[in-house]
Amino acid sequence: MIFPSHRDLGAFLVRGMKTESVFLQYFGRRDGPMRGRDGNMHMGDWKLGIGAFVSHMADTIPVAAGVALAFKVRRQENVVLCYFGDGASSRGDWHEGLNIAAIMRLPVVYLCVNNQYAYSTPLDKQMAVASVAERAAGYGMPVESVDGNDAMAVYSSTQRAIxxxxxxxxxxxxxxxxxxxxxHGSHDDASYVPDAFFEEGKKKDPIRRFSELLQDSDVISGAEAAAMDERILVEVEEGLRKGEAGALPEGPEGLLGVYADSEESKA
Ligand SMILES: Cc1ncc(C[n+]2csc(CCOP(=O)(O)OP(=O)(O)O)c2C)c(N)n1
Structure with missing residues (x-):
């Protein structure tokens, strides 16, 4: 089961969410994963094993521990993979969640997408230690730091943790x-980020690097990579069209599932 956050669109897609569902969600349409009742990125799909987050901060950290506890009590082999940003690690629920997961030895992998800014706050202005890993290590769990722009490094590290x-x-x-x-979002011109940061990031572009790795190791050819890019563009265009064409929820539908006594929760 995964609990992605707002930077983890790839995780939603790999887990099986359709591109068109993502657009339906973004446009608040009734056929989207949350049926037009929640914010654009606040989406999940229980059937696909994707938990929805309440805020961008650390609220899913203890929830992930709770789901992992359920797996453990039921003696299921499942593992929870929980994503969050560096800023989330400055919230109280992050610390409480990691602590209980460590004490109870729960089957959960906490994955920090450390993009070095929490909104506009750089790392050294939100923590006095040099990394989020140092915080996690304090709760007594194995920690690994990886180049997050190296797909294979992230994959290997995640496999070991699982x-x-x-x-x-x-x-x-x-x-x-x-x-x-x-x-942080389209409203934010990132004027507080030094140019050198973007230049460094560009050099380490994870998509280009992974594509090059696959081509260099003869897994795919250059032509196949180009065809894949084309296919993705078509899929995005189609998803966008279907998302825009979707119907909005009718007034009363907006309340379905919101309260425990609503029709949907009875069903
Ligand atoms: C409870 C709550 N507090 C504040 C916010 C506003 N907010 C959204 S994302 C964010 C910063 C998140 O920082 P980080 O976890 O590092 O992720 P980033 O967006 O930088 O990738 C803040 C303060 C929120 N959505 N919810």
């Missing part, structure tokens, strides 16, 4: 160092 969780060794923490290549 194996530990399945083997009953409890939670792990992975810090993926990366770059946020824009402002």
């Amino acid at each position: 194996a530990r969780a399945r083997g009953g060794e409890g939670p792990s923490f992975i810090e993926c160092w990366t770059y946020r290549m824009t402002g």
Whole structure:
């Protein structure tokens, strides 16, 4: 089960969410994953094993521990993979969640997307230690720091952490160092970020690097990579069209599932 956050669109897609569902969600349409009742990125799909987050901050950290506890009590082999940003690690619920997961040796992998800014706050202005991993290590779990722009490094580290969780060794923490290549959102011109940061990030572009790796190791050819880019563009255009064409929820539908006694929760 995964609990992605607002920078983890790739995780939603890999887990099986359709591109068109993402657009339906962004446009607040009734056929989107949250049926037009929640913010653009606040989406999940229980059937796909994707938990929705309440805020961008650390609220899913203890929830992930709770789901992992359920897996453990039921003796299921499942593992929870929980994503968050560096800024989330400055919130109280982050610390409480990691602590309980460590004490109870729960099968959860905490994955920090450390893009070195929390909104406009650089790392050294939100923590007196040099990394989020140092915070996690203090709760007594194995930590790994990886180049978050190296797909294979992230994959290997995650596989090791999942194996530990399945083997009953409890939670792990992975810090993926990366770059946020824009402002926090479209309203933010990122004028507080030095140019050198973006230049460094550009050199380490994870998509280009992974594509080159696949081509250099003869997994795909240059022509196949180009065809894949084309296919993705078509899929995005189609998703956008379907998203825009979707119907909005009718007034009363907006309340379905919101309260415990609503029709949807009874069903
Ligand atoms: C409870 C709550 N507090 C504040 C916000 C506003 N907010 C959204 S994202 C964010 C910063 C997140 O920082 P980080 O976890 O580092 O992720 P980033 O967006 O930098 O990748 C803040 C303060 C919020 N959405 N919810």
